[in-house]
Amino acid sequence: MDIATEAKPEIIELKGRKVVAGRAEGEALVTTETISGWGGINERTGTVIERRHEMRGVSFAGKILVFPGAKGSSGWSAYFHMTRLNGVQPAAMIFTRMTTKIALGAVVTRVPAITELDQDPLSVIETGDWIVVDADAGTVTVTKKSLK
Amino acid sequence: MNLTDHEKAMYDGEHGRAKARAMDLLVRYGEALGAERLVETNNVAGAFNASTPSVQAIAEKGMEHVYSELNLDSDEVVEVPHMVAHTCQLITGIDNDNWELQGVDKALVDMQRANEKYLGRRGVNMFATCTPYQVGNVPVKGEHCAWMESSAVIYCNSVLGARTNVEGKESTGAAALTGRIPYWGFHITENRRGTHLVELDIEVDDMMDWGLLGYYIGEVIGEEIPVLKGIGRQPDLIKLKHFGAAAASSGGVEMYHIPGVTPEADSIEEAFGGRKLKGTFRYGARERRETYEKLQSSTEKKVDFIMLGCPHNSIDQMALIAHMLENRKIHSDVQLWVHTPRAIKQVAERNGYIDVIREAGGVVMSDTCPAISRRLPAGTKVIATDSAKQAHYLPAITGVQGWFGSVSDCVDAALTGQWNGRV
Structure with a gap:
């Protein structure tokens, strides 16, 4: 292993x-799987409940949620909206695939959100x-x- | 985002606080999408209902609090004026008549009724169904709509050739008051062209076949736009209603083309409109069988609940079920719920179908469904359904085991208490 690969940058900055x-x-909190709102999360605990989801049972409350984006029902925004009213919303959202569900959901969750990053956040960022x-x-x- | 003079005036509050808050939400949402402008819409289908315990604390303060918070994402509580756009309520959580059978608390029923009274006179038409296109809201080709409900969105885009994205509770609330929605996604012609070809090696004919094909396509295609090749027999509303709901459940399909059938493509070439083909899938006997197996989540042959009517049944589906149940009784260990829009239930009542189903021991439900309400008959462990969408969602949401099959397999299970379905 040469020095260049060994000396990883301490801090990485992505632009989006x-x-x-x-x-x-x-x-x-990083997942490579899209998340369902309605039927996919518990809006009272901020926990993923979808069967067979790699994050099942994990709460995103207060975390920087890094994920591909939204899937499933048109109730996506309404369920993330409820996580905010219940105080269990993520601290921010970083995602890769723009849809009306994720755009509206991020807006009504009212947390900083960013997309179209110059590097793939799902491979650069780890939980x-x-x-x-x-x-x-x-x-x-x-x-x-x-390195923290 | 570029706003017209009228949109700016609404944004600035010249047309009242509700429209100002609605415009604020639409601008935030449009900018999040990267949309350059809004588009006029006069056709909104949304979720305005107050029927869940989580809404109760807000509803106690007044229905204007519910609309402001949940339909406009507004901290400021605004008086709700009459809707500007033609607007309807989609499916709700409570059957206004059969709520006791659902096991709903009376306080929630009263809340839903009070909310309906508040919104009804303000122009939210209480269709209370996932299929507004069955009961009077049939947009025409090219019409810009703001609809929620994935099974309705795919029908609207594909079968009717009208234009909508999958909207949400807040964006439809804002669209209804302003007649505006972000011009993005499926509102734009180039985004409506096909991306993938699905070639059929087998005949797809009855309703179960269409459900299987839809479920398969959603799984392999995700959110892309399939173009179907090899449909030999003309489908109808019932089949495409089921097909779209299935494709929108297993994947996120919001639009498809069947050249010669759907209005935006007479040929394969027109369906792709010059867009580069991203991939081809073949659907044959093996894919059909595998999809059927995927939809079965039960090993227990003894069933206790039969769910029919997702998306909500047409009058012809009600007629068929009544015909199958004529002079028969369902098994004493089984409950049968058949779901249809309230407006169609009126017709079915007049035709005598409701009496036949009731005399056989079944219940005709409107306004809701078990996946939306999350309510099943007490003690339900094993369900059977003719809907790929319910077979997909109900086991995940409520923890039951599920069988999927044809309507005759489901009626047979209702009569015998046993699942004998076959592909």
């Missing part, structure tokens, strides 16, 4: 497009990394957990 304005920081999302600046700053 603002979906919902604001700045948030927190621990990343547990420390993330700063500055949606207005269009940046995601990743501090790898191993």
Whole structure:
């Protein structure tokens, strides 16, 4: 292994497009699977409930949720809306696939959200990394957990 | 986002606080999408109902609180004026007549009724069905709509050639008051062309076949736009209603083309409209059987609940079920619920179909379905349904085991208490 690959950058910065304005920081929760709103989450606990989902039983409350985006019912926004009213919404959303469900859902969850990043967030970011999302600046700053 | 003078005036509050809050939501949503402008719509199908315990605390403060928070995402509580666009209520959580059988608390029923009274006179038409296109809301080709309900959206785009994205509770609430929705996605002609070809090696004919084909396509295609080749027999509303609901459940299909049948393509070439083909799938006997197996989530042959009518039944489906149940009784261990829009239930009542189903021991439900209400007869462990969508969702949502099959297999299970369905 040469020095170049060994000396990983401590901090990685990704550039993207603002979906919902604001700045948030927190621990990343990463899934490569899309998430259902209606029928896929418990809006009182912020927990994924979908059978066969890799995040089943895990709560995204207060986390920087990094995922491909939304799937399933048109009740997506209404269910994420309820997580905000119940205080169990994620701290921010970073996603890769734009749909009306995720756009409206991010808006009504009222958390900073960002997409169209210049690197794939699903491979750069791991669960547990420390993330700063500055949606207005269009940046995601990743501090790898191993170096924290 | 570029707003017209009228849109700016609404945004600035010149047409009242409700429209100002609605415009605020539409602008935030449009910018999130990356839309450049809004488009006029005069056809909104949304979820305005208050029928769940989580809404109760808000509804106690007044129905304007429910609309402001849940249909406009507004912290400011606004008086709700009359809807500007033609607007209807989709499916709800409570059957206004059969709520006791559903096991619903009376307080929730009263809340739903109070909310309907509040919104009804403001122009939200209480269709209370997932199939507004069956009861009077039939948009014409090219009409810009703002609809929720995945099975209705795919029907609207594909079969009717009208244009809608999958909207949500808040965007439909704002669209109804402003007559506007972001111009994005399926509102734009180029985004409606086919992406994948699905070639059929077998005849697809009855309703179960169409459900299987839809479920298969959703699984392999996800959110893309399939073009079907090899449909030999003309489908009808019942089959395409089931097909679309299945494709929107296993995947996120919102639009498809069947050249010669659906209105935006007379030929395969026109369906793709110059768009690059992303892939081809073949559907034959093996795919059909595998899809059928995937939809079965039960090993127990003894069934206790039969669910028919998802998406809500047409009058012809009601007639068929009544015919199958004529002078017969369902098994004493089985409950049978048949779902149809309230407007169609009136016709079925007049035709005598409701009496036949009732005398056989079944119940005709309207306004709701078990997946939306999350309510099944007490003690239900094993269900059977003729709907790929319910077979997909009910086991996941309620933890029951499920059988999927034809309507005659389901009626047979209702009469015998045993599942004997076959592919």
